[in-house]
Amino acid sequence: MNRALLRISVACLAMFVLLLLNMNYVQAFETTKLASEPGNIRVFDQQFTYQRGAIIADGDLTELKIAESVPVKGTDTYQRYYPYGPVYAPVTGYDTIYGKSGIEETENSLLAGTDPRLAVHNFTAMLTGKQQQGATVFLTISPTAQQAAYDALASDTNGHAAALVALNPSTGAILAMASYPTFNPNELTSFNGAKVDRIDKQLLTDPAQPLLNRAIQETYPPGSTFKIVTSSAAFSTGLVANTGTTIPAPTVLTLPNGNHLINDNGEVCGDQNPPIIQAFYMSCNTAFAGLGIRLTAPVLRRQSSLFGLNEPLNIPLPVVPSVVPEDPGWTDPSFTAMTAIGQWNDQVTPLQEAMFAAAIANHGTLMMPYLVQSVYGPGLAVIETHRPTVLSQAVSAPVASEVQAMMNQVTQNPAGTAYLTAGPPATSIVIDGKTGTAQNGINNDGLNDAVFTCFVPGTNGASPIAVGVMVQGGGYGADAAAPIAVAVIEAYMAHLDHS
Amino acid sequence: MMLLFAFAVVLLAYGAVGLGLRGKLPSGVPAYVIIFALIMLAAHVAVRRFAPYADPLLLPLAALLNGLGIVMIYRLQESGRNGNPGNQVALMTASATKLQLLYTGIGIVGMVLVLVFISEARVLQRYTYTLGAVGLVLLAIPALLPASHSVVNGAKVWIKFGGFSIQPGEFARLALAVFFAGYLVAKRDVLALAGRRVLGIDLPRARDLGPVLIAWAASLLILIFETDIGTSALFFGLFIGMLYIATQRTSWLLIGLGLFLAGTFITATFVGHVMERFTIWLHPFQGSNPTNASYQLVQGLEGMANGGFFGAGLGHGQPYFTPLVQSDFIFTAFGEELGLVGVMALLLVFGLLVQRGLRAAIAVKDPFAKLLAGGLSFVLALQVFVIVGGVSGLIPLTGVTTPFLSEGGSSLVASWILIGLLIRISDSARKPAPQPIQDEGMTQVVRAG
Numbered sequence: 001m002n003r004a005l006l007r008i009s010v011a012c013l014a015m016f017v018l019l020l021l022n023m024n025y026v027q028a029f030e031t032t033k034l035a036s037e038p039g040n041i042r043v044f045d046q047q048f049t050y051q052r053g054a055i056i057a058d059g060d061l062t063e064l065k066i067a068e069s070v071p072v073k074g075t076d077t078y079q080r081y082y083p084y085g086p087v088y089a090p091v092t093g094y095d096t097i098y099g100k101s102g103i104e105e106t107e108n109s110l111l112a113g114t115d116p117r118l119a120v121h122n123f124t125a126m127l128t129g130k131q132q133q134g135a136t137v138f139l140t141i142s143p144t145a146q147q148a149a150y151d152a153l154a155s156d157t158n159g160h161a162a163a164l165v166a167l168n169p170s171t172g173a174i175l176a177m178a179s180y181p182t183f184n185p186n187e188l189t190s191f192n193g194a195k196v197d198r199i200d201k202q203l204l205t206d207p208a209q210p211l212l213n214r215a216i217q218e219t220y221p222p223g224s225t226f227k228i229v230t231s232s233a234a235f236s237t238g239l240v241a242n243t244g245t246t247i248p249a250p251t252v253l254t255l256p257n258g259n260h261l262i263n264d265n266g267e268v269c270g271d272q273n274p275p276i277i278q279a280f281y282m283s284c285n286t287a288f289a290g291l292g293i294r295l296t297a298p299v300l301r302r303q304s305s306l307f308g309l310n311e312p313l314n315i316p317l318p319v320v321p322s323v324v325p326e327d328p329g330w331t332d333p334s335f336t337a338m339t340a341i342g343q344w345n346d347q348v349t350p351l352q353e354a355m356f357a358a359a360i361a362n363h364g365t366l367m368m369p370y371l372v373q374s375v376y377g378p379g380l381a382v383i384e385t386h387r388p389t390v391l392s393q394a395v396s397a398p399v400a401s402e403v404q405a406m407m408n409q410v411t412q413n414p415a416g417t418a419y420l421t422a423g424p425p426a427t428s429i430v431i432d433g434k435t436g437t438a439q440n441g442i443n444n445d446g447l448n449d450a451v452f453t454c455f456v457p458g459t460n461g462a463s464p465i466a467v468g469v470m471v472q473g474g475g476y477g478a479d480a481a482a483p484i485a486v487a488v489i490e491a492y493m494a495h496l497d498h499s
Numbered sequence: 500m501m502l503l504f505a506f507a508v509v510l511l512a513y514g515a516v517g518l519g520l521r522g523k524l525p526s527g528v529p530a531y532v533i534i535f536a537l538i539m540l541a542a543h544v545a546v547r548r549f550a551p552y553a554d555p556l557l558l559p560l561a562a563l564l565n566g567l568g569i570v571m572i573y574r575l576q577e578s579g580r581n582g583n584p585g586n587q588v589a590l591m592t593a594s595a596t597k598l599q600l601l602y603t604g605i606g607i608v609g610m611v612l613v614l615v616f617i618s619e620a621r622v623l624q625r626y627t628y629t630l631g632a633v634g635l636v637l638l639a640i641p642a643l644l645p646a647s648h649s650v651v652n653g654a655k656v657w658i659k660f661g662g663f664s665i666q667p668g669e670f671a672r673l674a675l676a677v678f679f680a681g682y683l684v685a686k687r688d689v690l691a692l693a694g695r696r697v698l699g700i701d702l703p704r705a706r707d708l709g710p711v712l713i714a715w716a717a718s719l720l721i722l723i724f725e726t727d728i729g730t731s732a733l734f735f736g737l738f739i740g741m742l743y744i745a746t747q748r749t750s751w752l753l754i755g756l757g758l759f760l761a762g763t764f765i766t767a768t769f770v771g772h773v774m775e776r777f778t779i780w781l782h783p784f785q786g787s788n789p790t791n792a793s794y795q796l797v798q799g800l801e802g803m804a805n806g807g808f809f810g811a812g813l814g815h816g817q818p819y820f821t822p823l824v825q826s827d828f829i830f831t832a833f834g835e836e837l838g839l840v841g842v843m844a845l846l847l848v849f850g851l852l853v854q855r856g857l858r859a860a861i862a863v864k865d866p867f868a869k870l871l872a873g874g875l876s877f878v879l880a881l882q883v884f885v886i887v888g889g890v891s892g893l894i895p896l897t898g899v900t901t902p903f904l905s906e907g908g909s910s911l912v913a914s915w916i917l918i919g920l921l922i923r924i925s926d927s928a929r930k931p932a933p934q935p936i937q938d939e940g941m942t943q944v945v946r947a948g
Contacts, residue, residue, distance in 0.1 A: 034804030
């Protein structure tokens with residue numbers, strides 16, 4: 001019988017080998033697939049048992065923790081906490097048991113510690129009995145600028161929806177990104193599913209749309225701020241030689257389709273043939289509409305693309321593309337005329353407004369806007385750090401300085417549209433900018449959107465900050481939007497001076 | 500020495516559970532570990548006393564498995580209790596660990612009784628038919644009892660009265676192993692007779708097919724009336740394995756395998772419960788299966804995947820999400836908390852245990868003991884294969900316990916009795932032959948100490 005017993009032994013061995021192979025398959029090769037099975041209750045449950053990495057606003061000298069995971073007493077779970085609540089909500093987003101948004105969503109694998117780049121650290125943590133921990137994400141956000149932006153939006157806009165983005169023109173670092181009305185992400189961090197559900201529903205159905213990050217998720221007509229693009233195209237193509245070149249600016253411009261275009265309030269623009277710089281700081285519609293017709297729509301669109309329009313962007317939050325649509329109506333130059341003054345179907349985000357100014361401020365070079373400066377693993381090892389990259393060369397340096405000279409007069413010339421609100425009467429800081437008052441709504445019967453894009457020219461040619469502001473239905477850009485930009489710039493510049 | 504090693508592993512595992520759950524050493528541990536160590540020491544002394552030549556690995560290997568099983572039961576019992584993280588495991592009481600220790604004690608008593616009363620395996624040969632009858636009756640009882648006294652968790656394999664319940668199938672398997680061994684030793688020459696030769700395989704004679712068909716029919720009846728593929732497969736596998744060992748005829752293996760597959764196919768077609776098992780096995784993640792029919796299997800798999808290579812660590816996993824994790828699915832709890840490394844070690848311990856049993860079978864001279872040890876070792880391996888293969892998706896899932904690890908008295912006590920029998924047979928195998936009295940050279944030697 002021993003021969004049979006030996007064979008039985010081999011059979012037993014085979015059974016154990018099969019089991020070993022299958023266990024290897026399940027626990028070594030199938031783990032990722034099984035972990036991503038929908039409804040994997042363990043994966044869902046565990047995201048709260050590890051300490052999620054913090055989010056730090058690192059744009060000032062002193063860093064500020066704006067999201068952290070704190071242990072919940074009496075349990076082994078961590079709950080997300082946002083020390084400044086709504087101030088940073090458009091940046092951080094939320095982290096609920098049901099879903100995430102903002103940086104919480106885009107940097108989730110790093111914050112949660114599941115990113116492959118953290119695998120080695122997690123492994124050693126496991127060997128030494130330490131707990132898995134998420135990486136810390138450092139943002140470019142300046143707490144000074146962000147707080148000033150939030151305060152200004154919440155108090156200076158008379159309840160109008162508004163958004164602001166501040167950039168460092170020479171790097172593309174986003175110094176502030178605010179949207180109003182906003183929400184308090186702490187209300188969504190509860191483990192009580194019913195409560196989260198209720199508040200989520202409340203936020204979603206709120207007509208004020210507090211969850212909408214207007215800075216990057218919504219586009220608005222740029223109005224007269226688009227004249228930056230139109231003039232850039234005019235200088236770049238050589239249609240206009242320099243800021244002193246005169247251009248026609250009739251009081252009434254009859255468009256090819258027979259409609260009449262007038263300047264704001266029917267103003268007379270200089271001697272109706274002013275130098276372009278005067279047409280710019282007075283924001284004469286007829287002058288730039290006429291320029292637009294001469295430039296043609298494809299040229300305007302190409303120039304707008306160089307300023308970053310017509311392309312989606314990830315900062316890493318996804319940004320709705322600002323557009324000058326490829327329009328069949330271009331066969332009629334009347335629409336091109338309206339596009340040139342930002343009143344046709346061109347639409348931009350507040351981020352794009354900031355990018356207009358940033359490109360001019362940085363001598364024509366548009367830097368890629370970004371939020372994540374660096375990511376540090378739990379052991380303080382650098383996992384990634386951002387190197388500024390060029391998004392595009394919007395205009396040549398000489399053209400940029402021509403446009404800058406015109407933007408300077410918007411605030412510094414007593415006849416400039418923003419002289420009273422962003423010029424010497426309002427602030428001691430020299431701010432170069434462009435106002436926009438965009439007619440809005442069906443038949444343009446809505447309230448005008450107030451827009452302002454501006455930057456502080458640096459003392460040594462390096463501009464420290466560029467700002468784009470939009471106040472929905474705010475009225476005049478100079479009155480409603482410019483003071484908000486000034487408030488943020490003053491706070492940020494004061495901080496720079498002290499540091 | 501090996502036993503001490505087993506103690507050390509169990510003690511450390513206990514500490515790890517406490518640290519994992521509460522961040523400190525659990526308070527009840529010293530008592531549990533001391534009681535466990537005392538029980539195993541008593542078992543060791545009994546083995547030294549009644550089976551001095553026994554294989555020295557059998558007891559420590561089984562003790563290691565049993566100890567780790569208790570640790571895991573303690574860990575699962577504590578889940579969601581006494582301020583520990585996790586949910587409470589359904590159907591698990593706060594005294595599960597104490598009960599399992601009690602069953603361990605009873606199991607060791609059973610093993611010692613085997614060693615005391617069965618001085619040679621062939622003593623059992625006298626009771627071949629008695630035990631055969633006992634085995635059949637034990638198997639049949641749950642099928643005949645009303646559901647209120649025989650169904651636990653959907654399987655009609657229990658005898659349940661008051662708060663007390665046992666799974667007679669576990670003991671029936673042992674009794675039937677003895678019966679098969681006795682029967683086959685008596686009949687093996689006949690059964691080995693060759694009939695016609697077809698395709699290079701010697702077929703047995705048709706009239707000798709009788710016992711095989713009876714065993715097959717019995718296993719099918721279990722399958723149908725007790726809706727339990729696991730017990731049925733083990734029962735039939737035991738018989739075919741022993742038949743093969745006895746006759747060395749490959750044809751019996753093929754006939755047996757064919758009959759089993761045919762039987763399963765037929766029942767799968769007609770019995771919904773059996774068919775469902777196949778569907779779950781083939782498509783665990785399809786449609787609504789993960790939340791319904793295959794919920795348990797999917798939870799087990801996801802648990803093991805959660806453990807990954809090195810495991811979450813004792814007390815750090817979430818095995819409590821898996822239904823019945825304390826009994827049929829306890830292996831997935833080990834997979835989750837000890838990882839691939841841990842379960843490979845466990846499988847190797849099981850494999851080693853089976854291998855030591857088979858080694859005793861090969862070494863022992865008495866054919867009855869040889870057959871019995873071979874059959875018992877094989878059925879142990881088969882049981883591990885059926886349940887571990889089942890919970891890890893290798894084969895269709897059937898409800899059998901994991902020997903020594905699962906919560907529950909019947910399985911544990913029966914497993915210890917099985918170890919008792921293997922220890923007895925290994926003792927017989929390794930006992931030096933009695934000195935021939937006529938050997939003149941040896942009579943002169945005065946043996947000291």
